[in-house]
Amino acid sequence: MAKKKKKTMNQTTRFELGTDKAGSFFLLFMTIDEYHCPITLRTFNENTHIVAIKTSGNVFAYDAVERLNIKAKFWKDLMTDEPFTRKDIITIQVLHISDGGSSLRL
Secondary structure: OOOOOOOOOOOEEEEEEEEEOOEEEEEEEEOOOOEEOOOOOOEOOOOOOEEEEOOOOEEEEHHHHHHHHHOOOOOEOOOOOOEOOHHHEEEEEEEEEEOOEEEEEO
């Protein structure tokens, strides 16, 4: 029997958000144009707490950074192993609850 060739497809693309005083930030998005966390693979939406690591520019869901970096006291970027400090975590989006409703702060 002939061997089947494995289909390989790049499921994510690196996208530069922009450059400013804080640096460049990178988001990963699936082929269906939805941004997602590269660690948890959860799609970013209006209810996702999103953070960036200043030293590397990578963007993650906060729950991934909290569980794998903050609580574990592992201060290296989850994608590049570049060292960072707690001060290097930049919040991009956080959901606030007020008056029984929710409001989005960017």
